[in-house]
Amino acid sequence: DQQVKQNSPSLSVQEGRISILNCDYTNSMFDYFLWYKKYPAEGPTFLISISSIKDKNEDGRFTVFLNKSAKHLSLHIVPSQPGDSAVYFCAARATGTYKYIFGTGTRLKVLA
Amino acid sequence: KAGVTQTPRYLIKTRGQQVTLSCSPISGHRSVSWYQQTPGQGLQFLFEYFSETQRNKGNFPGRFSGRQFSNSRSEMNVSTLELGDSALYLCASSLTGATEAFFGQGTRLTVV
Numbered sequence: 001d002q003q004v005k006q007n008s009p010s011l012s013v014q015e016g017r018i019s020i021l022n023c024d025y026t027n028s029m030f031d032y033f034l035w036y037k038k039y040p041a042e043g044p045t046f047l048i049s050i051s052s053i054k055d056k057n058e059d060g061r062f063t064v065f066l067n068k069s070a071k072h073l074s075l076h077i078v079p080s081q082p083g084d085s086a087v088y089f090c091a092a093r094a095t096g097t098y099k100y101i102f103g104t105g106t107r108l109k110v111l112a
Numbered sequence: 113k114a115g116v117t118q119t120p121r122y123l124i125k126t127r128g129q130q131v132t133l134s135c136s137p138i139s140g141h142r143s144v145s146w147y148q149q150t151p152g153q154g155l156q157f158l159f160e161y162f163s164e165t166q167r168n169k170g171n172f173p174g175r176f177s178g179r180q181f182s183n184s185r186s187e188m189n190v191s192t193l194e195l196g197d198s199a200l201y202l203c204a205s206s207l208t209g210a211t212e213a214f215f216g217q218g219t220r221l222t223v224v
Contacts, residue, residue, distance in 0.1 A: 034212055043116070043202050043215030044155070089155065098143065098209035099168040102155040 003027045004092050006103035014111050019077040021106050023090035026071065030092040034100070035064060035075045037086045044089060048075070080110045114139065116205050116216035124222045130191040133219045137184050137205030144186040145213060146178060149200040158201075161186055162209050193223045 005024045013019045021035075031052040036044035050057040050064045050073070057064050063076045077084055087107050091100040117136040125131050137144050146158040157170040161180035178188045184205075190197055200220050204213035 032210070036215075041217075041220075043118075043204075043217045046212045046214055049212050091155075093210075097168055098160045098162065099145065099157045099170065100213065101157065102147075104152070104154040 002104075003030075004090060004101045004103040006088075006090060006106045008106050009104075010107040010109070012109045012111060013080045015082055016079045019075075019080040019084065019108055019110065021075040021077075021088050021090075021108065023073045023075075023103055024071060025073075025092050027092070027094060027101075028071070029094040030101075031095045032093045033064070033066060033073050034091045034093075035062075036089045036091065037084075038089060038105070039086050047088075077108075080108075082110050082112050084108060085110050116203055116214055118201075118203050118216035118219050120219060121217065122220045122222075124224060125193050127193055127195060127223055129193050130189065131193060131221060133188045133190075133201055133203075133221075135186045135188070135203030135205075135216060137186070137203075138214055141205035141207055141214075142184050143206045143209030143213075144180055144184060145204045145206075145209070146186070146188050147202045147204065148172075149202060149218070150198075155202065158188065160209055167209065190221075195223050197221065198223045 034049040035047045038044040066073045087105040091102045143162045145160040147155040160168045180186045200218045202218045204215045206213040
């Protein structure tokens with residue numbers, strides 16, 4: 001039972017354009033969400049997080065949007081850069097727990 | 113500030129053997145989590161420790177165990193290794209377990 005789903009395994013975007021990565025979840029008890037970026041042979045790098053009491057959080061080129069009614073979150077990267085090419089994971093944590101459930105990742109390729 | 117350190121980086125073991133992996137969290141972080149990453153499965157939660165106590169456990173067999181020491185360093189043990197245990201094992205630390213977690217580079221375990 002995949003509680004966190006990233007339905008697009010890959011995405012290609014031109015340099016300078018917007019990258020939009022999507023994530024859906026099924027568990028209404030999730031109250032904290034994160035996005036990570038991962039390069040091959042390295043551990044995931046934390047990018048940005050959002051609590052369920054908010055619907056948007058920004059950090060530089062990265063913005064995360066949360067739509068609780070749709071159980072959907074998205075990560076926007078503007079403008080996209082070639083160095084952003086990596087696998088992106090969304091993760092969610094349920095209230096009262098200390099474990100993160102990860103999606104299967106979306107491979108982003110930013111074309112120069 | 114030093115990041116999360118995992119040792120060793122690479123390990124080759126034979127079926128039936130046991131293995132111990134080590135994780136040193138970021139200074140001041142008291143929560144340590146372990147994840148297994150395999151192709152196609154994403155990151156699967158193993159367990160989380162806080163102040164030497166396991167607070168959450170994932171759906172892995174009892175061959176997978178862990179512990180945390182008073183200095184917050186953690187070890188993970190896998191006994192009676194199987195070929196399917198070949199994976200990247202990632203450790204993550206956070207201040208309390210309820211905020212963003214920061215990952216180490218992982219230990220690549222190969223079982224032959």
